[in-house]
Amino acid sequence: MCAGVVIAPLALVLFYLIKAGASSLDPHFFTQLPKPVGEAGGGMANAVVGSLTLLGLGGLVGIPIGVLGGVYLSEFGTRRMKWAVRFAADILSGTPSIVWGIVVYALVVLPMAGYSAYAGGLALGFMMIPIIIRTTEEMLALVPNSYREAAFALGIPHWRIVLNITLKMAGRGVITGILLAAARVAGETAPLLFTAFGNSFWCRRLSEPIAALPLQIYVYAISPYDDWHRQAWAGALVLIMFALALNIGVRVMTRGNAPRLAR
């Protein structure tokens, strides 16, 4: 019975999303810029592209630090350093998203004297780091030590072992972690409010403000215009589809992974 009560909100949210989202979702959504108030139609093409750009920029920051940080924890670190890094990553993963927003604002927006795609990407990248570090470390820990020992016995340099054997074996798991992190941050709005800021046109340079799907949904949702509300529902539907697609992708990958590295 309780389970029913818990699942009800999910069903309700999905129901309204599909009902309100599907009716206002059309091809224009993906091809046109937002129209000014009063003009019907228009889309969020710039926000879709903007979100993907921000995710890409975030990945540039989050993936190297996350994966190599995970490698450090699993393969190199001393006991005390490992504890410190894990502890820090744990705290960072519990940091509220709005805090990332103001931190990056002070770190990038103030010195550069303006909102920019760089700042938004950096905020998302920071949020990805703790997630990627943790999954990478866990996945690398699943690689049996006998593989490493065999490789050492062949005289292979340590870094080749990590790159060609350990990381390769754990590859799927590591990519899973990256996708999970991307799915998590793709829907984030709060860190983008004062960094990417939003833009109703195409972003021509990464040093300019850039639109993002969650930001656009927020702005449209709190606006007083019916037409914008419809667009917000459509945007929410697209965002959810994207997150679900990533999650399903993750599930398919972990399933394929199961026989080799038991979860």
Place this chain on the structure above:
Amino acid sequence: MNASAITGKTGSATPLALARPGKGGDAAFRLLSWLMGMMVLVLLAVVGWILCHGSRFAIAKFGWQFLVHTNWNPVEGDFGALPFIYGTFVSSFLGLLIALPLSLGTAIYLAELAPGWVRQPAISMIEMLSAIPSVVFGLWGIFVLVPWLQAGPYPALAKYFGFVPFFQGGGYGQCMLSAAVIIAIMILPIITSISREVFRAVPDSQREAAFAMGATRWEVTQLAVLRYSARGIFGAAMLGLGRALGETMAVTMVIGNSDQFSMSLLKPGNTLASGIANEFAETTSEIHRSALFELGLMLLLVTVATHLLARLLIGAAGARRHPGA
């Protein structure tokens, strides 16, 4: 190290020369991964420093008064954070109060009672719930939840419980209680999935022993399962609370964003996170921005504390699973 010892022993044998690893690559790679590991520590330090540095004016000007002062007036440059602190704690604890029984019920059902064909789809559904972005919950909150609450439950609450200060006023849809309900929905999945894991970790021998004593299924759950995992449940609740405290977008969209201090749950309020989200982009003065930074600093400290407490409790519950290890 081993490899060079072997080459040393066998002397000039040429094939082994091939196996001599290039130490340069190793050192470089080790350094690189060390640097990336360090980045995490640096990042944490940077976050702490920026928040402290950003809030230095407000700390210098208001001191501890900041925490108990109820006036928040950007025009006059007078800032007290109590409305935000009150809003954050009340909405979060209320959300937790709503979410906890529901999540525990669900977790018990899923771990103890549910037949296999219900269990897997239900777990996937709940996982999906946690994948929905905050802003989408906010959208749903504005257009579906708030109008519904405003039409039925709120007038009833104000009418029958209006003598309690918490339910005075009303007529607003966007208020603290709406925020609490949205928060409850958003933290359901995490509490459910963690307490389900905690329940699953209870050894079957505990249940069997209780059954052997002639306990009914409910008594078994109560005595063997709930009692045994009390610590883990508390940890799960703390983790949910940590999420609730830092929740920004959905709350900002339904709480009404009023800086006025009010006890009533049926009036608009503000939380630490929603205050920042709402005002930061349009700060008028240095001291205003600094006060918002201080809100951020408080938010970080509070969430980190709950998060660590949760980790500690869940870790302890997990450790009991493998007493030998």
